[in-house]
Amino acid sequence: MLNALRKQPEDKILALMQAYKSDPRTDKIDLGVGVYKDASGKTPIMRAIKAAEQKLWQEEITKSYVALAGDQEFTTVMSNLVLGNAVAPQNVAAAGTPGGTGAVRLAFELARMANPDLKVFVSDPTWPNHISILRYLDIETQPYRYFDDATCGVDFDGMMADLEAARAGDLVLLHGCCHNPTGANLNLTQWQAVIDLLNRTGAVPMIDIAYQGFGDGLDEDAAATRLVAANCPEVLIAASCSKNFGIYRERTGILMAVAQDAGLRAVAQDNLNSLNRLTYSFPPDHGARLVSMVLKDDALRADWQAELEEVRTGMLALRQQLADELRRLSGSDRFGFLAQHRGMFSRLGVGPDLVERLRADHGIYMIGDSRMNIAGLNAQTVPVLAQAIIEAGA
Numbered sequence: 164m165l166n167a168l169r170k171q172p173e174d175k176i177l178a179l180m181q182a183y184k185s186d187p188r189t190d191k192i193d194l195g196v197g198v199y200k201d202a203s204g205k206t207p208i209m210r211a212i213k214a215a216e217q218k219l220w221q222e223e224i225t226k227s228y229v230a231l232a233g234d235q236e237f238t239t240v241m242s243n244l245v246l247g248n249a250v251a252p253q254n255v256a257a258a259g260t261p262g263g264t265g266a267v268r269l270a271f272e273l274a275r276m277a278n279p280d281l282k283v284f285v286s287d288p289t290w291p292n293h294i295s296i297l298r299y300l301d302i303e304t305q306p307y308r309y310f311d312d313a314t315c316g317v318d319f320d321g322m323m324a325d326l327e328a329a330r331a332g333d334l335v336l337l338h339g340c341c342h343n344p345t346g347a348n349l350n351l352t353q354w355q356a357v358i359d360l361l362n363r364t365g366a367v368p369m370i371d372i373a374y375q376g377f378g379d380g381l382d383e384d385a386a387a388t389r390l391v392a393a394n395c396p397e398v399l400i401a402a403s404c405s406k407n408f409g410i411y412r413e414r415t416g417i418l419m420a421v422a423q424d425a426g427l428r429a430v431a432q433d434n435l436n437s438l439n440r441l442t443y444s445f446p447p448d449h450g451a452r453l454v455s456m457v458l459k460d461d462a463l464r465a466d467w468q469a470e471l472e473e474v475r476t477g478m479l480a481l482r483q484q485l486a487d488e489l490r491r492l493s494g495s496d497r498f499g500f501l502a503q504h505r506g507m508f509s510r511l512g513v514g515p516d517l518v519e520r521l522r523a524d525h526g527i528y529m530i531g532d533s534r535m536n537i538a539g540l541n542a543q544t545v546p547v548l549a550q551a552i553i554e555a556g557a
């Protein structure tokens with residue numbers, strides 16, 4: 164049987180992560196996988212998470228199963244964190260998942276249970292694993308224009324024109340904030356126009372929000388998701404705790420399905436529970452419990468928010484420094500978009516040859532589409548990167 168298997172296409176992000184590890188150069192710079200790193204290059208455990216972990220170790224008295232949708236406290240606090248009071252809690256079905264990826268997969272599966280002929284509209288570009296999962300599930304995808312290569316901003320007219328083709332029963336996948344891989348985002352007026360279009364076509368929005376707190380702030384980054392949830396009859400929301408709580412390997416995420424009423428919510432909840440059971444039974448608990456502990460304890464929550472704010476403003480400062488340095492070296496403003504982008508990533512907007520030169524000649528690793536992880540930089544490496552970008556011919 165095993166001899167019938169074929170090698171799977173490699174995941175570009177994870178392959179680059181491996182290539183970076185194997186590079187012996189000591190001055191190499193990792194701008195690849197989306198993991199936050201501080202100025203010393205470490206991915207720290209956040210203070211509040213460490214404190215919650217200590218408390219949990221003292222207080223936890225069983226490792227028995229919890230519930231198919233995960234711990235209800237987690238789904239409640241996370242629904243609050245993402246949705247605020249945009250929708251009535253009794254209309255929100257929710258299930259814990261192994262990371263944001265688990266939530267994305269669950270969302271696609273749920274939507275396909277509702278509509279076997281599901282078509283999913285995805286931004287061009289989007290997180291490559293969105294496409295891989297959809298392909299694996301044999302779900303039709305329809306790209307919509309998103310990134311404008313000329314301005315390195317959003318091609319909003321193109322996006323709206325392409326989304327006109329969406330129909331009732333289709334899913335339109337949107338990044339709630341901090342678009343991955345481009346860093347270019349809609350403003351709230353544009354979000355409202357998307358909402359009007361969705362409501363006119365009957366297509367259902369699905370929001371992937373994996374970087375809440377990394378852009379303009381916790382509430383600011385959730386504003387678009389809340390606007391959609393408050394104004395569309397249905398929405399699926401996949402949220403990740405990997406980045407904003409720094410608990411990548413714990414695999415902590417949540418899928419929320421906002422329904423029109425409590426009756427529809429109950430059916431959606433039943434389907435989410437069932438999908439969890441069919442896939443892995445119970446979602447992981449450790450990370451989810453840490454998140455609940457942090458969000459429910461005033462002191463821990465305040466400390467977590469303060470640390471997250473340091474992370475966010477640190478990345479903004481690096482963006483500004485890089486844009487300034489490139490302005491100085493290029494004598495032009497054409498890299499100004501780097502300071503406008505938000506989140507962990509920016510797409511530099513250069514071709515794969517230049518990306519390859521940066522890797523080969525300078526040991527600078529970014530994804531082939533020129534996505535850079537801004538958190539992979541520090542004040543000392545920004546000038547090095549800027550110099551290399553110009554030298555490579557950008």
Ligand code: LMR
Pocket residue numbers: 176195196197198290292343
């Ligand atoms: C990324 O986009 O680099 C992150 O979301 C990590 C991953 O799993 O791809």
